[in-house]
Amino acid sequence: MHTHRQLAEPSTAMNLVVDWGNSALKTGWFDGPQLVKVGRHESPEALQAELKHSAVNHVIVSSTSRPAEEIRRQLTVLGSDFWVLNSQTAVPIRKAYDTPNTLGADRVAAAVGAVAVFPGQDCLVLDLGTCLTADFVDRNAIFQGGLISPGLRMRFRAMHEQTARLPLVDVPTDWPAITAKNTRDALQSGVMNGLTFEMNGIIDSYRREYPGIVVLLCGGDAPAFESRLKPPIFAMPELVLIGLNRILRYNVENLHAATPDVNV
Numbered sequence: 001m002h003t004h005r006q007l008a009e010p011s012t013a014m015n016l017v018v019d020w021g022n023s024a025l026k027t028g029w030f031d032g033p034q035l036v037k038v039g040r041h042e043s044p045e046a047l048q049a050e051l052k053h054s055a056v057n058h059v060i061v062s063s064t065s066r067p068a069e070e071i072r073r074q075l076t077v078l079g080s081d082f083w084v085l086n087s088q089t090a091v092p093i094r095k096a097y098d099t100p101n102t103l104g105a106d107r108v109a110a111a112v113g114a115v116a117v118f119p120g121q122d123c124l125v126l127d128l129g130t131c132l133t134a135d136f137v138d139r140n141a142i143f144q145g146g147l148i149s150p151g152l153r154m155r156f157r158a159m160h161e162q163t164a165r166l167p168l169v170d171v172p173t174d175w176p177a178i179t180a181k182n183t184r185d186a187l188q189s190g191v192m193n194g195l196t197f198e199m200n201g202i203i204d205s206y207r208r209e210y211p212g213i214v215v216l217l218c219g220g221d222a223p224a225f226e227s228r229l230k231p232p233i234f235a236m237p238e239l240v241l242i243g244l245n246r247i248l249r250y251n252v253e254n255l256h257a258a259t260p261d262v263n264v
Helices: 045-051 068-074 106-118 154-159 183-209 240-255
Strands: 002-006 014-020 025-031 034-041 056-061 123-128 131-137 142-150 215-220
Touching: 002 215, 014 034, 025 240, 034 045, 034 240, 045 068, 045 123, 056 106, 056 215, 056 240, 068 240, 106 123, 106 215, 123 240, 131 240, 142 154, 142 215, 215 240
Parallel strands: 014 056, 123 215
Antiparallel strands: 002 034, 014 025, 025 034, 123 131, 131 142
């Protein structure tokens, strides 16, 4: 099972970027810097079935949970000539991070995407996936670090699994009131409002120090919170894909260039 969203008509053979998450593979097809099509595939087999009928130029795959050997084994249809993003992959930003080997590929890709879309500006990237990450990349394209916090569904599961009597509840359809009148609503309110207060607090802290900072929001749970965060906020659901494509083009161009850095 997979879904697609067509964005534009390509002019040449396209590059493919794959963001392999915990539950699905998200794909982006790019004509140069232009995002043409996005897809979501429930398994490597679903992606491979499509690739048998698609012409691909260059490919990069990113996964926070799978080693490169497993990625290459499960995506053999791509051949052997594709990049797997890791801490050794050349990227067009610098990392002022004490442990770059432990820095998640998704965080790097989102930061690169932010620099690609907003060059020369301080950026705060809020990524609401399995975890909430809030990362700062400065106007000189230096990844300065950030924070990691439990994500939306992780918070619901933790309250259920770490207590004897609290039920497991899901994301509410309607936004919960702060003053909840029953336990189920109280759990939903605590997670939804608590996460909102947390993100707004992070945004306020950065805006005090960097008044012109650009705040970008991405990740699967981002839409639920977009209207609750203090504007201006740039909702960019494809930010990681944009960053992966920028990294891919950076590596492809540098293979054919005599200079260590190429503006592509």
